[in-house]
Amino acid sequence: MCGRFAQFSSRDEYLQFLNISGDTVPYDPQPLDRYNVAPGTRVLILSEQEGNCSLDPVVWGYRPEWWGKPPLINSRSETAATGKMFSKLWRTGRAIVPANGWFEWKKSGSRKQPYYIYRSDGRPLFMAAIGHAPFNSDHGHEGFVIVTTSSNQGMVDIHDRRPLVFDAEVARIWINESTTPEEAACLADKKALAESAFRWHPVSARVGNPHNQGKEIINKIDEPLT
Structure with missing residues (x-):
């Protein structure tokens, strides 16, 4: 599961880790400064269109016309390639969400304790996504979803699902x-x-409140719920 994440580095930093030159995608040294990205907002995602890489702001969420429920924000890697909802997106709309970390909530009695999860080496995360391409066009509620996989060990005590994260080369x-x-x-x-x-x-x-932004959102607290 991934219901919130942080995307606070600059376009420059993400693209340099991906070895994408500024001639291909315009660089911008200004940090994005989004420490609490919520579904329903536009998010910068990376895709390839006609042989060229492109960074575009796309709505996080996917709801086709026939889907009479709220937009979906995640898809399961185990079924997305073949299922009715996502198979077309898997074929034609694969993308990457560059990020710095994501949040999960762990139950503690009747309450939930949020955790911030990030790469131990400090590198950016490149989260797999699928959506309605081309991403430089507005498709209304048909934006993108983050692909998730199972948390087989180690992280399962926080949540049994996590974003599918690649290193730069695989991304x-x-x-x-x-x-x-x-x-x-x-x-x-x-x-x-x-x-x-x-x-x-x-x-x-x-x-938990998407209006709360700023670096303090990802800071470790000394007295978590137990």
Whole structure:
């Protein structure tokens, strides 16, 4: 599950880790400063269109016309490639969400303690996503979802699902237009970063309100719920 994440570095930093030149995608040194990204908002995501990489602001959420429920924000990697809802997006709308970390909530009695999860080496996260391409056009409620996988060990005590996170090299293959749906399924199954690549710590319950932004949102708190 991924219901909130942080995207606070600059476009420059994300693109440099991906080895994408400023000639391909315009660089911008200004930090994005989004420490509490919520569903329903526009998020910068990376895709490949006609051989060129593109960063576009896209609505986080996907609701086709026939779906009479609230927009979905996640899809399961195990079923997205073949299921009715997401198979077309898997074929034609693979993207990457560059981020710095994400949040999960752990039950503590009748309350929930939020945790911030991030790479232990401090590098950005490249989260797999699928959506309605091309992403430089507005498709209303048909935006994108973050692809999730199971938390097999280590992180399962916080949540049994987590975003499908790739390293930079695999992320470029994921969005490559020549990568087949079958090859993408293999990446999802074999190339996600392991739980051991991440660290996490408890953070303030203020993250539950998307109006609360700022670096303090990701700071470790000394007295979490137990």
